[in-house]
Amino acid sequence: MTSRANLIIELCIQIFILSLIGYTLYLTTIEIAIKWLINYRSQRLIGGAYLATLLFLIPLLGTVYVSLTLGRRTHNVPRYPLPDTDDLTEPYECINSSGDLATCAKCNGAWKPPRTHHCSTCGVCRMEFDHHCPWVGNCVTKSRLKPFLALLILTPVVFLVSILPVYGPLLRNIALALKVSQSDPWAQRVWWDWYGSWIFVGGPPGRFAFGIVLGFWILRAERKPDVPLMEQPNLRLFVICALVLLFSLFTLALAAWITKDLVRGVTTLDGIKGRRENQPLRFACIPGARIVAAVPNDERLYDLGFRSNIESVFCTPQPTSRTYVWPKINPSVLERLRKTSESNSITTS
Ligand SMILES: [Zn+2]
Numbered sequence: 065m066t067s068r069a070n071l072i073i074e075l076c077i078q079i080f081i082l083s084l085i086g087y088t089l090y091l092t093t094i095e096i097a098i099k100w101l102i103n104y105r106s107q108r109l110i111g112g113a114y115l116a117t118l119l120f121l122i123p124l125l126g127t128v129y130v131s132l133t134l135g136r137r138t139h140n141v142p143r144y145p146l147p148d149t150d151d152l153t154e155p156y157e158c159i160n161s162s163g164d165l166a167t168c169a170k171c172n173g174a175w176k177p178p179r180t181h182h183c184s185t186c187g188v189c190r191m192e193f194d195h196h197c198p199w200v201g202n203c204v205t206k207s208r209l210k211p212f213l214a215l216l217i218l219t220p221v222v223f224l225v226s227i228l229p230v231y232g233p234l235l236r237n238i239a240l241a242l243k244v245s246q247s248d249p250w251a252q253r254v255w256w257d258w259y260g261s262w263i264f265v266g267g268p269p270g271r272f273a274f275g276i277v278l279g280f281w282i283l284r285a286e287r288k289p290d291v292p293l294m295e296q297p298n299l300r301l302f303v304i305c306a307l308v309l310l311f312s313l314f315t316l317a318l319a320a321w322i323t324k325d326l327v328r329g330v331t332t333l334d335g336i337k338g339r340r341e342n343q344p345l346r347f348a349c350i351p352g353a354r355i356v357a358a359v360p361n362d363e364r365l366y367d368l369g370f371r372s373n374i375e376s377v378f379c380t381p382q383p384t385s386r387t388y389v390w391p392k393i394n395p396s397v398l399e400r401l402r403k404t405s406e407s408n409s410i411t412t413s
Pocket residue numbers: 168169170171181182183188189
């Protein structure tokens with residue numbers, strides 16, 4: 065797929081997500097808090113606390129989301145000239161046994177610092193690349209893992225807080241919609257008796273989810289205009305809750321995956337490369353000891369230990385210097401390379 069087609073698809077995803085955030089804000093603050101809890105049920109204290117909490121959480125979620133979509137072509141893009149390897153004194157990653165540094169053919173041969181990856185969707189080389197996220201339409205880099213994880217955790221938090229006052233009536237209405245749908249002759253004919261309902265909308269869970277949507281659709285004829293939406297079977301509330309629940313489960317799983325990689329000192333891309341069979345080998349050079357050796361792709365080259373890995377994401381301030389700061393290499397890997405080199409030289413002599 066061309067990067068232009070990707071750009072359009074990701075723009076549509078961003079509009080959809082921002083609309084979902086905006087509509088959730090309207091539904092929770094206006095329909096649930098003001099019209100239902102405060103005005104209809106006169107629960108001013110609970111309604112006020114709910115309103116204040118969501119007026120803080122949902123705009124915060126929207127702000128974090130928008131911040132992650134920004135800088136598609138500018139954030140963490142290397143702006144450093146290719147260093148002379150003769151000047152390097154600290155161990156560094158290289159691409160061959162001569163100790164050469166990586167360059168990017170797609171970026172006119174520009175230097176690709178260690179842990180940099182050319183993102184074909186964004187069309188730029190990105191330093192500290194973790195993965196390209198189509199949901200934010202941007203690359204997620206190590207320096208953006210903090211807001212990215214905040215987004216992943218905030219999504220289920222917003223879902224849990226939003227659902228708190230409405231889960232009882234919502235579950236009752238879902239049971240009612242299912243009962244009405246299964247007993248309605250039209251719904252039976254077009255959906256429940258059709259074999260495709262088991263297959264085409266997400267298998268058995270999709271059969272029941274769409275059956276409930278049909279039930280809400282049938283019940284809409286019985287809606288009373290003077291009663292708040294929350295007191296009646298409400299298709300919109302069901303659809304929004306189902307969507308936000310799905311997003312919440314997805315973001316929780318992703319947060320767990322990224323945290324697992326983060327504490328091991330690897331990126332999502334490192335994990336993918338480590339599992340690929342035909343991936344070109346990486347090399348590490350120790351200039352003082354004149355050692356250049358291959359490092360298998362599944363060896364954690366930048367793992368500095370549990371604590372340092374976490375600190376490097378959550379506690380290290382953003383570098384402000386214009387000078388490139390080389391990432392530190394795993395001391396155990398360097399030790400192994402030194403020992404292998406020594407035993408090789410003993411065997412040769
Ligand atoms: Zn590039």
